Amino acid sequence: MDTSLAARALAFRQLHADPGCFVIPNPWDVGSARLLAGMGFKALASTGAGHAFSCGLTDGAVGREGMLAHLRQMADATDLPLSADLENGFGHAPETVAETIRLAATTGIVGGSIEDSSGDRDAPILPLDLAAERVRAAVEAARALPFPFTLTARAENHFLGQPDLADTIRRLQAYQEAGADVLFAPGLRTREDIAAVLSAVDRPVNVLMGMEGVTLTVADLAALGVKRISVGGSFARAAYGAFLRAAREVQAHGSFSYANEAISGRDITRLLRSPRG
Template identity: 35%
Template sequence: MTDRTTGTTGPLTGVERFRALHHGRLPEDPLVLPGPWDAASARVLAEAGFPALATPSAGVAASLGYADGATPADEMFAAVARIARAVDVPVSADVEDGYGLAPKELVERLLETGAVGCNLEDSTGGVLKDPREHAAWLSEVRAAAGDRLFVNARIDTFLRGVGDPEAAVERAALYVAAGADCVYPIGAPVGVLPLLRSGVRGPMNVHALPGEGPSPAELGGLGATRITFGPGLQRRAERALREIAAGLTG
């Protein structure tokens, strides 16, 4: 039997399932991808019924005792592997700026973890990369991965103080042309989401805070194809544990 979304026959692979989740969605029904930081949290989220998960690098870093951005590559890949192994749903991995790895090695290490997708940033050390150079690097990642990985290209302009939405749209166009499956203008103000949506081809990832701000459905109506929470769930769980600990010591 042929799947209408992917054109494939037989059971879908993990990456095919993940890619299909990004297409044919109604505006009020974006794909919600919570972020597990370890195997236990991944199991909880999968058992809650989420069809896929997306690890947050900052949340994983906290679980391993590192500051955001300071996790050694080997430890990040090992953590992603434990998460992917713990659940039956597709897992996408935030691997920051790629840790300086050559595209082929990056792809091989991601596939070894069992991840079906990745989040790749276009800044390093707090500085935006040249968009054309980054697009060329993304093109190499796509060539090495073929159709085996779903690539989410994070756009850091808003994070790095560039508030002009057109700058994000221009980067998005370059990254999509390079083979990115989705773009992620992290930190974009809610008010500019419709403008970004009108200028971005293909799926668009939007960051949300769990339990705060617009709901996923509202963000979907503004243009989000998928919603992620960064380390929001891990930090909320940490706050809850602090409250429990305070009660025990009190």
């Protein structure tokens, strides 16, 4: 086994065991991963949405083989632990989810998330029994690996427009029972909902930030007892937002004032030449 991979896996586990909470930002390509590593973050997480946008695709359209190739590049970009957005495991069957974990573990990642979305607009969330069985299969595959893989289980109903807090909690409790190391319900927007989830489970909880209109801070979330904070595709969307504003300025006004807020070539070169993290 790669000793550096084992060291990264153990370091990632330790971040979840240490007191307080930590931010795990989501780069979408090698350049953004290198920049974040140079800033001193302790771990990174991939974003399926951000990567899809960089490929000119919509979220969920990359596919498993494309995602695995992306994860190999991302894991090799820095020395930091990398957790992967493995979407819904690229299939509904528990056996497919387990295979995805085994394949993803060969890319250099040390953790990953499996969500309970179905991809079906009419019924976007998988039935709870099947969803829990999928988490159990992912856990079994993870435990069979030669390094400590940190498995995150995601309850997607708030994120997919079905904000049923009671169902979210039932699902996270079932995923905890199935053996998930970390629990995650993206789309929770209030202190009250986050506190309700935290009081109902006894595993580390990841909370997604970077949503429009949500003003909670790292300090706010740490005080509630959140262990891990991610930003999903919001950093990528922020970058593309600045890009489009610049292009619209040139197109509509023929001016170039966007350059006043752009990072200099010298500064980005310095950041990219900094230690890998």
